[in-house]
Amino acid sequence: MNFKVVLAAAALLATQSFAIIGIGGHYAPGFGTKMKAADKVEVTPGIDFSHEGFSGTMQGFGFKLWIDLLPIFDIEATYNIQFGSYDASLYVNDPTGSGKVTEIPIKIELAGTPFGVANPKFVAMNGDLSLTYPITFIPVIRPYIGGGVTYYLNSFVLNHSFVSGIIDDPAIVDMINAVASKDPAAIQQQAEALENLGQTLKQKVQDKAADEGLNTSIGGHVLVGLRAKLPVIPIAAYCNFKYYFGGDYPKEVDSGNMTLEVGGGFAL
Numbered sequence: 001m002n003f004k005v006v007l008a009a010a011a012l013l014a015t016q017s018f019a020i021i022g023i024g025g026h027y028a029p030g031f032g033t034k035m036k037a038a039d040k041v042e043v044t045p046g047i048d049f050s051h052e053g054f055s056g057t058m059q060g061f062g063f064k065l066w067i068d069l070l071p072i073f074d075i076e077a078t079y080n081i082q083f084g085s086y087d088a089s090l091y092v093n094d095p096t097g098s099g100k101v102t103e104i105p106i107k108i109e110l111a112g113t114p115f116g117v118a119n120p121k122f123v124a125m126n127g128d129l130s131l132t133y134p135i136t137f138i139p140v141i142r143p144y145i146g147g148g149v150t151y152y153l154n155s156f157v158l159n160h161s162f163v164s165g166i167i168d169d170p171a172i173v174d175m176i177n178a179v180a181s182k183d184p185a186a187i188q189q190q191a192e193a194l195e196n197l198g199q200t201l202k203q204k205v206q207d208k209a210a211d212e213g214l215n216t217s218i219g220g221h222v223l224v225g226l227r228a229k230l231p232v233i234p235i236a237a238y239c240n241f242k243y244y245f246g247g248d249y250p251k252e253v254d255s256g257n258m259t260l261e262v263g264g265g266f267a268l
Contacts, residue, residue, distance in 0.1 A: 110155050113155065
């Protein structure tokens with residue numbers, strides 16, 4: 001067997017298997033992130049507030065652009081968005097002393113995120129610019145390691161202080177008290193009052209959420225991954241594991257700092 005021919009063919013196969021530029025999308029769950037729940041606390045006389053938390057895996061997705069052009073290193077640019085949902089409610093105590101408590105679930109729309117009006121979410125977004133060192137002598141599969149800089153963006157948490165600033169309004173308090181003091185027998189009247197209150201609170205929360213914006217900070221990451229691409233076919237698959245450091249988060253959030261990216265795209 002002519003080993004020179006075999007080696008030349010392997011080198012040619014490896015060269016044809018990888019492209020100069022690629023773009024793709026991926027599933028990007030985040031691991032280990034936790035958000036603390038808040039027990040029911042009075043935010044104004046007769047009105048309490050609480051929110052749930054979450055732990056474990058944050059669901060997410062992202063997009064990637066990679067360039068296999070430099071002589072030694074490659075470049076990746078990645079944008080990921082991850083989120084965890086939690087419930088939040090106001091509790092209105094009947095001012096007549098009957099002991100009745102009316103729960104008002106809160107739904108919001110976060111500015112700067114792709115979510116509509118829904119249960120509150122903690123949303124973490126990041127943009128990564130990575131420099132990677134590839135192992136190039138393996139045909140079809142290209143493992144690599146690397147790291148780089150990360151630009152973090154994350155949303156606020158709908159907490160006690162946020163809600164206090166919204167309902168500390170005499171008109172809102174009057175509406176809440178009116179709901180709680182309705183005669184339970186007047187079901188239709190009470191339902192209409194609750195609907196009016198819900199719409200007013202939703203608008204108040206959304207307006208303040210839009211003003212709140214996103215928190216931003218700078219940090220970094222390290223990664224290990226691989227890409228796979230067959231010769232000629234302009235489609236590639238990839239898998240990355242990233243560990244993040246730095247970045248600022250709300251006090252209720254403990255970031256797990258770990259993300260898996262699994263996806264594919266076009267490689268030209």
